[in-house]
Amino acid sequence: MITDFTRSSRLDRLLPHHLVGRLYLIAGILSLELMVRWPLAAHPDLAQAATIPAIVAYALFLGLGQARIKEINDNLRFGWALFWAHAMCYAAYAAGAVAVLRGVAQPTQLFLFGLGCVHLGAVVLLGLACVPPQVWAEMVRRTGLLGLWACAGGLAAWLARAPMLKLWDWTASWPARWLQGVTFSSVRAVLAWWLPDVTGNVANFTIGSGQFVVQVNEVCSGVEGLGLVLVFTGMWLWFFRREIRFPRALVLVPVALGTMWALNVVRIAALVFLGARWGSDAALYAFHSEAGWIAFTAVALGFSLAMLRVPWMRRDVARVEVVGTEGKIAGAAAGHATGAEMVGEAAATPAYLVPFLAIIAASYVSRLAGGSAGTGFEALYGLRFVAAGAALWLFRGELRKLDWRFGWRGPAVGAVVFAVWVIPEMWGHGPGASGLGAALAALPAWERLGWLAVRVTAAVVTVPMAEELAFRGYLARRLMDREFDRRSFRTLGVVPIAVSSVAFGFMHGAQWAVGIAAGVAYALAANRTGRFGEAVAAHATSNLLLAAWVLGRGDWGMW
Amino acid sequence: MKKNWLRIAVVLSGFAFGVTGVAHAAVLFFPGPEVDPTLAIGALTLVAGTVAVLRARRGK
Numbered sequence: 001m002i003t004d005f006t007r008s009s010r011l012d013r014l015l016p017h018h019l020v021g022r023l024y025l026i027a028g029i030l031s032l033e034l035m036v037r038w039p040l041a042a043h044p045d046l047a048q049a050a051t052i053p054a055i056v057a058y059a060l061f062l063g064l065g066q067a068r069i070k071e072i073n074d075n076l077r078f079g080w081a082l083f084w085a086h087a088m089c090y091a092a093y094a095a096g097a098v099a100v101l102r103g104v105a106q107p108t109q110l111f112l113f114g115l116g117c118v119h120l121g122a123v124v125l126l127g128l129a130c131v132p133p134q135v136w137a138e139m140v141r142r143t144g145l146l147g148l149w150a151c152a153g154g155l156a157a158w159l160a161r162a163p164m165l166k167l168w169d170w171t172a173s174w175p176a177r178w179l180q181g182v183t184f185s186s187v188r189a190v191l192a193w194w195l196p197d198v199t200g201n202v203a204n205f206t207i208g209s210g211q212f213v214v215q216v217n218e219v220c221s222g223v224e225g226l227g228l229v230l231v232f233t234g235m236w237l238w239f240f241r242r243e244i245r246f247p248r249a250l251v252l253v254p255v256a257l258g259t260m261w262a263l264n265v266v267r268i269a270a271l272v273f274l275g276a277r278w279g280s281d282a283a284l285y286a287f288h289s290e291a292g293w294i295a296f297t298a299v300a301l302g303f304s305l306a307m308l309r310v311p312w313m314r315r316d317v318a319r320v321e322v323v324g325t326e327g328k329i330a331g332a333a334a335g336h337a338t339g340a341e342m343v344g345e346a347a348a349t350p351a352y353l354v355p356f357l358a359i360i361a362a363s364y365v366s367r368l369a370g371g372s373a374g375t376g377f378e379a380l381y382g383l384r385f386v387a388a389g390a391a392l393w394l395f396r397g398e399l400r401k402l403d404w405r406f407g408w409r410g411p412a413v414g415a416v417v418f419a420v421w422v423i424p425e426m427w428g429h430g431p432g433a434s435g436l437g438a439a440l441a442a443l444p445a446w447e448r449l450g451w452l453a454v455r456v457t458a459a460v461v462t463v464p465m466a467e468e469l470a471f472r473g474y475l476a477r478r479l480m481d482r483e484f485d486r487r488s489f490r491t492l493g494v495v496p497i498a499v500s501s502v503a504f505g506f507m508h509g510a511q512w513a514v515g516i517a518a519g520v521a522y523a524l525a526a527n528r529t530g531r532f533g534e535a536v537a538a539h540a541t542s543n544l545l546l547a548a549w550v551l552g553r554g555d556w557g558m559w
Numbered sequence: 560m561k562k563n564w565l566r567i568a569v570v571l572s573g574f575a576f577g578v579t580g581v582a583h584a585a586v587l588f589f590p591g592p593e594v595d596p597t598l599a600i601g602a603l604t605l606v607a608g609t610v611a612v613l614r615a616r617r618g619k
Binding site: 064229232241250301357503 | 569570571574575580581582598599600601602605608609611612613617
């Protein structure tokens with residue numbers, strides 16, 4: 001299965017050539033198709049019904065068998081003919097689903113069965129396009145019974161979903177009702193210290209002071225936070241299972257859950273306190289969901305820090321961390337195996353991530369302290385600029401190693417991205433009205449000008465640098481190699497570009513689709529030239545033109 | 560080997576239970592104007608990024 005890449009197309013070279021990469025490529029393509037087909041599924045067919053068990057089984061197979069799958073280091077050719085056959089099958093499936101949705105075709109059992117078969121056929125063709133049959137056979141042989149176990153796990157997940165959902169349902173189970181009652185009582189007890197005139201009604205779970213009364217409903221009982229913390233801790237324990245001691249590490253899971261619940265009680269009590277003292281807007285808009293996510297972030301970071309720094313819960317990996325890359329290479333060169341697997345991220349990681357993380361952290365403070373109800377105006381926006389600028393300055397030594405030069409391609413790509421960004425607006429389908437203009441108009445002239453100057457400077461200087469460092473500089477290359485900073489931008493493949501662009505797009509809220517397109521364009525600018533500066537120049541140009549558009553047309557919803 | 564499977568079972572059960580909790584909450588979720596989904600993405604990015612920074616090897 002060795003491929004002669006000297007004769008392969010440029011697109012072939014962008015695709016992953018190894019088996020694990022191809023398996024992730026299958027997952028990525030099917031995920032995109034799932035997003036497209038989900039709204040079409042008015043009548044679930046065979047493939048629709050198999051989706052959840054199939055996702056769980058595939059994830060289990062990849063997660064548990066990755067080490068053995070990695071042993072099959074094959075340079076795989078991509079089967080374009082099979083891929084186009086897959087695309088045609090998928091188009092036929094989509095046409096059938098649309099026909100059912102519009103009432104053109106009757107959703108009979110036979111029709112839905114046929115539709116499901118066409119879809120399953122499309123999935124099989126995609127699998128064979130990415131991985132040839134003999135490699136599938138080799139993988140099944142090497143992984144033994146894992147495939148069967150993964151399928152059993154998928155089936156178990158499908159069967160267990162209803163009973164598990166019921167356990168979380170406050171109307172159907174005593175634990176959830178009990179949780180809501182305990183949360184309400186705890187909020188009342190905390191508030192009794194802060195607000196002497198607090199009143200509460202346990203019959204309908206309402207609590208407040210004066211004119212401001214809220215209901216501690218089922219969601220407020222902390223069910224989301226507890227679910228999120230369980231997901232986060234489960235993922236952590238799984239990803240870093242080789243570095244931590246079991247069962248000791250499991251002790252921290254109930255501690256994290258308890259902390260999350262306690263912080264939720266404080267959040268609701270603070271919300272009532274703020275509402276009673278300063279009015280409902282401050283409590284409901286600036287504080288309500290901000291505080292919830294800050295609480296989750298605090299618990300998740302506390303859990304991570306404890307897992308990384310408390311020796312009682314960690315295996316002895318300090319030696320490996322100190323040895324690092326150079327040690328491993330030196331060991332290999334000396335002809336003896338170190339017997340240790342390298343752990344930890346590359347030393348350059350903070351330089352690439354901290355500027356962007358500083359912007360997110362500053363945005364918490366800025367929105368919580370200086371946010372204006374529903375307008376998008378943040379009086380303390382400058383904090384984001386200062387935080388990112390300080391982080392970039394702090395890591396200037398490491399960042400100088402990047403090639404910041406750029407030519408005409410970067411600005412040209414940036415101009416195209418700007419055009420794509422504003423086209424929906426020109427058609428009248430933009431992000432909608434914004435209260436930002438009105439909030440700015442209410443400011444004194446010098447304050448308004450100062451705010452706009454900082455906003456534009458941040459959009460053109462610090463934001464492009466920080467976002468490009470995080471998404472193209474780190475994430476795209478990290479998906480290919482742990483030692484990402486040694487990777488040339490010319491080696492970026494389809495999967496890293498796609499994944500980093502999707503992540504970049506989702507950071508842009510309602511404009512996620514154009515955000516993904518912009519991410520792909522910036523990544524290709526760096527990929528074609530091998531220069532990081534090209535992506536930054538493209539991003540800065542887009543933001544500069546967008547700022548000019550917003551200021552020129554007063555179209556504040558675009559910010 | 561037995562311990563490995565026990566570890567996997569415990570971790571995956573917790574994860575699955577958490578996923579159903581989030582799914583359950585998503586069904587109940589009150590879609591009020593104060594709820595901003597970008598906050599969720601920001602929080603998860605901040606956590607994941609900070610973990611990566613904390614795990615970075617010191618010096619080269």
